[in-house]
Amino acid sequence: MMDTTDTGLLRKATLQEVSLAAGVSTATVSRYLNDRSSVSEKTQVRVQAAIDRLGYVSNALARALASRRSMTMGVMVPSLTSTVAARTLDAFRSRLYSSSYGVLLSSYAADRDGAVEATRRLLEREVDGLLLIGGETHPEMVELVKRQAKPFVVTWMPSGGEGPPFISYDHCAAMELVADHLLSLGHRRFGFVVGNTVRNPRFAERLLAVRARIEASGGILDQEHVAETPTNWIEGRRAVRTLLGAPGPRPTAIIAVNDILAAATVLECQSQGISVPGEISVTGSGNSDLAESLIPSLTTLTTPKTEIGRTAADYLLARVDGKPAEANITIAVGLEVRGSSGPPPAGS
Structure with a gap:
């Protein structure tokens, strides 16, 4: 029978009871709670089994007062619906969990004032470090974090120069990889x-890079065939509809900046009776589950979502411990060639 208090509530298990159940000292349990990697794997299993059996929950506030750390990292993300952010966050959380850190997540509005206020509220929680996910990070957010003298890192957006520390991939090189694939198949007329591009510098950078590569190779990317749109299905399809109806010869290849917009492009082409890839090749970015399940399956960039999350966690853990850590890391991308890309129609 479980112990109860005088009020009939279940009594909380204690650290001493966990140590007795696990057959280890209270000091070992404390080390496990503060840094799991500080004890052997065999001991980790025994202590965790005792914690699970007793339903033990440690007092994070007491530990924070003693260590002067909250044992929590904050995360700012522009959207909770992004699969890219979700995979990065999952890898980040998993790596932190193994070091006994938790994660406090907040999303922020597109407008500057809302984003800064959301960042301030997260910092008020006294997180030990901060991860800023995405290319829509406002400079005022970064400046606010800097003033708190807390370790932080930005992902998905290389800043370079005197900008904030970042972990990302080379967006220009990624676009060149896609353009080179399509150019090698014989395409010369492109859509994008x-x-x-105003709110997200990452998108602006991709547009400049892909246009430069296409034009340097003798291809054409007319402004009428650049569709700028919110990154969702409905407005994405509407933008592609406008692109396909623009005057002049139709593109034989359309490059989308993510898999959602690429899928919207495929669906809009199919709704108009345009064969993919027979008449128009389509590529995306992100290698999401959607990319593989689409018919035809999507040729797409394999972006290093998991690696970015793990590397960001390692960076913040080292900085919180006062250790040197390398930031401004650029991780390589790849291209998964599938059924949505092929040669242009004969005579195009």
Whole structure:
């Protein structure tokens, strides 16, 4: 029978009871709670089994007061619906969990004031470090974090120069990889489907890179065939509809900045009776589950979502411990060639 208090509530298990159940000292249990990697794997299993059996929950506030750390990392993400952010966050959380850290997550509005206020509220929780996910990070957010003298890192957006520390991939090289694939198949007329290039510098950088590569190779990317749109299905399809109806010869290849917009492009082409890839090749970015399940399956960039999350966690853990850590890391991308890309139609 479980112990109860005088009020009939279950009594909380204690650290001493966990140590007795696990057959280890209270000091060993404390070390496990503060840093799992500080004890052997065999001991980790025994202590965790005792914790699970007793339903033990440690007092994080007491540990924070003693260590002067909250044992929590904050995360700012522009959207909770992004699969890219979700995979990065999952890898980040998993790596932190193994070091007994938790994660406090907040999303922020597109407008500057809302984003800064969301960042301030997260910092008020006294997180030990901060991860800023995405290319829509406002400079004022970064400046606010800097003033708190807390370790932080930005992902998915290389800043370079005197900008904030980042862990990302080379967006220009990624676009060149896609363009080279399509150019090698014989395509010369291109379309491009992109998100808001004003609010998201990452999208602007991709547009410049892909246009430069195409034009340097003798290809054409007319402004009429650049569709700038919110990155969702409905507005994405509407933008592609406009692109396909633009005057002049139709593109034989359309590059989208993510898999959602690429899928919207495929669906809009199919709704108009345009064969993919027979008449128009389509590529995406992100290698999401959607990319493989689409018919035809999507040729797409394999972006290093998991690696970015793990590397960001390692960076923040080292910085919180006062250890040197390398930031401004660029991780390589790949291209998964599938059924949505092929040679242009004969005579195009």
